[in-house]
Amino acid sequence: MYKSLLIDPAKCTSCLQCEMACSYEHTGAFNPARSRIKIYEFEHGRYAIPFTCTQCEEAWCLHACPVEAITVNPATGAKDVHEDVCVGCKVCTIACPFGAVNYDRETKTVVKCDLCGGDPKCAEACPTDAITYVDEEWTGYERMRQYAERTHQFS
Amino acid sequence: MGWQRKVLRVDLTNGTVREEPLNMEWAFQYIGERGLATRYLMENMDPKVDAMSPENVLIFATGPLTGTMASTSGRYAVITKGPLTNAIACSNSGGKFGAELKYAGYDLLILEGKSPRPVYLHILDDAVEIVPADDLWGKSVWDTEAWLKSTHQNPHLKVASIGVAGERGVHYACIVNDLHRAAGRSGVGAVMGSKNLKAIAVRGTRGVTVDDPDRFMKVVKEVNALLVDDPGRKGLTKHGTNAMMASMEEFGALPTRNFQEVQFEGQDKINHRGVRARNRNGHVNLITNKACFGCTIACGRIADIDHNHFTIVNRKEYWHASGGLEYETAYAFGPVVGIDDVDALTFAGYLMNEHGMDPISFGVTLAAAMELYEMGVISKEDTDGVALNFGNPEALTVMAEKTGKYEGFGQVLGLGSKRMCEKYGHPELFMGVKGQEFAGYDSRALQGMGLGYATSNRGACHLKHDTFEVDMDDQSGNGKAKPCKESQDFVAMLDSTGLCLFPASAWGAPQFQQMLDAACEGDWTEERILECGERTWTLERQFNLAAGLTAADDTLPPRLLKDPAPSGTARGKVCELDKMLPEYYSERGWTGDGIPTRDTLDRLGLA
Numbered sequence: 120m121y122k123s124l125l126i127d128p129a130k131c132t133s134c135l136q137c138e139m140a141c142s143y144e145h146t147g148a149f150n151p152a153r154s155r156i157k158i159y160e161f162e163h164g165r166y167a168i169p170f171t172c173t174q175c176e177e178a179w180c181l182h183a184c185p186v187e188a189i190t191v192n193p194a195t196g197a198k199d200v201h202e203d204v205c206v207g208c209k210v211c212t213i214a215c216p217f218g219a220v221n222y223d224r225e226t227k228t229v230v231k232c233d234l235c236g237g238d239p240k241c242a243e244a245c246p247t248d249a250i251t252y253v254d255e256e257w258t259g260y261e262r263m264r265q266y267a268e269r270t271h272q273f274s
Numbered sequence: 275m276g277w278q279r280k281v282l283r284v285d286l287t288n289g290t291v292r293e294e295p296l297n298m299e300w301a302f303q304y305i306g307e308r309g310l311a312t313r314y315l316m317e318n319m320d321p322k323v324d325a326m327s328p329e330n331v332l333i334f335a336t337g338p339l340t341g342t343m344a345s346t347s348g349r350y351a352v353i354t355k356g357p358l359t360n361a362i363a364c365s366n367s368g369g370k371f372g373a374e375l376k377y378a379g380y381d382l383l384i385l386e387g388k389s390p391r392p393v394y395l396h397i398l399d400d401a402v403e404i405v406p407a408d409d410l411w412g413k414s415v416w417d418t419e420a421w422l423k424s425t426h427q428n429p430h431l432k433v434a435s436i437g438v439a440g441e442r443g444v445h446y447a448c449i450v451n452d453l454h455r456a457a458g459r460s461g462v463g464a465v466m467g468s469k470n471l472k473a474i475a476v477r478g479t480r481g482v483t484v485d486d487p488d489r490f491m492k493v494v495k496e497v498n499a500l501l502v503d504d505p506g507r508k509g510l511t512k513h514g515t516n517a518m519m520a521s522m523e524e525f526g527a528l529p530t531r532n533f534q535e536v537q538f539e540g541q542d543k544i545n546h547r548g549v550r551a552r553n554r555n556g557h558v559n560l561i562t563n564k565a566c567f568g569c570t571i572a573c574g575r576i577a578d579i580d581h582n583h584f585t586i587v588n589r590k591e592y593w594h595a596s597g598g599l600e601y602e603t604a605y606a607f608g609p610v611v612g613i614d615d616v617d618a619l620t621f622a623g624y625l626m627n628e629h630g631m632d633p634i635s636f637g638v639t640l641a642a643a644m645e646l647y648e649m650g651v652i653s654k655e656d657t658d659g660v661a662l663n664f665g666n667p668e669a670l671t672v673m674a675e676k677t678g679k680y681e682g683f684g685q686v687l688g689l690g691s692k693r694m695c696e697k698y699g700h701p702e703l704f705m706g707v708k709g710q711e712f713a714g715y716d717s718r719a720l721q722g723m724g725l726g727y728a729t730s731n732r733g734a735c736h737l738k739h740d741t742f743e744v745d746m747d748d749q750s751g752n753g754k755a756k757p758c759k760e761s762q763d764f765v766a767m768l769d770s771t772g773l774c775l776f777p778a779s780a781w782g783a784p785q786f787q788q789m790l791d792a793a794c795e796g797d798w799t800e801e802r803i804l805e806c807g808e809r810t811w812t813l814e815r816q817f818n819l820a821a822g823l824t825a826a827d828d829t830l831p832p833r834l835l836k837d838p839a840p841s842g843t844a845r846g847k848v849c850e851l852d853k854m855l856p857e858y859y860s861e862r863g864w865t866g867d868g869i870p871t872r873d874t875l876d877r878l879g880l881a
Contacts, residue, residue, distance in 0.1 A: 132563060134567065135567055136343065136570065139342075142481065143487075143491075146481065148480075149484075150377060150479065152377065152477075163453050164452075167564065246345075246498075247572075
């Protein structure tokens, strides 16, 4: 049984602590340009949406890779990119329907979310719980529970 | 580390760009941002020059903690000589631009000279170009940002720009970044305009590292925990700075109708409760809160205006959310001009961001114009037919737009209150210090605030000292000089780190010391960082004295010194500046004429 990142955009203030934490974990520097999670803002900041890889069960990126550089991490279920195998062909960046796999000019490989080996730093850094790390079955149920609570108030 | 150790110097006259190493000796004496840029400014210009001349120098500065995981690490400062004050300008902004500039690899960006034609600066790490801006000149801040992102096909660009107000020299034009964050005060946008520089667009991918990463992350975690539990922080997250309005009303320190009164009957419609109230169409002004870069507080407000409101009912281009009311905007478009229409205030706020103007200075200038109008000194013939009565929301929004576009009576309002009041023969109606208008605190009820206003190096300012606690405890001039001086030094230090003032509700010198010591090489003690703050404050004073200012400029308008507060907890009181000022000079080690003594300069290494 794996865990998933649960993202609640309504709680996101767009502070980018997650982008700094991600880049620090993976590159040793605070550098949002190299973060694997991104916040996108819309309408003068009214909406701020954190976005990253959701670790698809049938992962398009994994299947598209011609050199098998992307494999499933048995401990976390994350689809990990092996930088020493990746040839930087970028086919996976085309295959991913969500744009969650990206080319990194520094390493000359693709990079994507690896759930930090089971201790995702973005979730740890998020000051508003817009990003949490929960049981993978709970990602939808939590929202269902919130709506159920609203319904309950009127029933 | 902490610093990028690199300065980007742009000569706009000759169109050249060069990198130079950061002067580390100065970095160790001034930390970064505000202090360090002041040191560079002193070295690079004569304080006597006209603020709008090519000889003025414009510096964008980040601090060693800018772009790190320390909370509120998105700050940068603009340091130059201000046209509003003819004193040193030190305007601090949040948003995301500052961190991006640091990520591009620079601690400081120094702009010199004047471009022969309109240009913008495009920075992609170390690829820097000065680009003709003929297509951008005349555009608003909002259109400029959209144009740059689309033209460069780069949604990650962060933009700081000026609107028409800055191009045309409105004395309190600001530099706006990320649509609704601004280096707001003293007219730094007019300086940018005088250099024919429309915008700076930056993308940085270099990252920032710190000296001792493990210790830094541990310290950040510890100090963030203090912030999480802090009641001041909780209030800012929930209500934003506008929670201040109800407190100031209660205290009787809420400047109303150009400081003729200190309490405003309409404040409940525009305070932190007013923005959450449902109007008769069912519309609620406040939508949510948003943060600047790296900030775990998120005091920023996002609001929208009822589409049926008279300001935008026929203007669909404004049917969208944007930056909402923070306290100073709410004060400057509310009590001080006697207006209680929350959507009119919000729309005027949109216009300030769109056209690049400081809401405090605009609102307080309009307040003086309203007083002149009600006195009969000016009439509809002067004001393009608009009735400038206190309380008229249309006067606010129409004049905000006219000033932003530099049209009609807006050109007079664009002079700022001091010059406008002098023009009409009533200098006593100017509510400010050194040419800069007051923030939303009346110094008859808050004595230390009066001393802070009078002595702030950038003219009237509420952000360069913090004496709220002692002011609330004792409403006389007693015992204000020491906390005023000490908090000025503390804030000067804080402003030099790259962080925001607001965590200071939970963090004191020990917390800033721990973060700096972990992030930067060298041995940083509390004593040393506070001395850096005092050194910065004193150097700013030296700049002003060299620019021709004297102790006579450390004063307040007669209304605050002679006319007693008409109501509130300080009813009958005036500001006791005459008692506080000599004590303050002595605390600072300055002569009775406000000049730092040789001993003081020696002690701070400024001789």
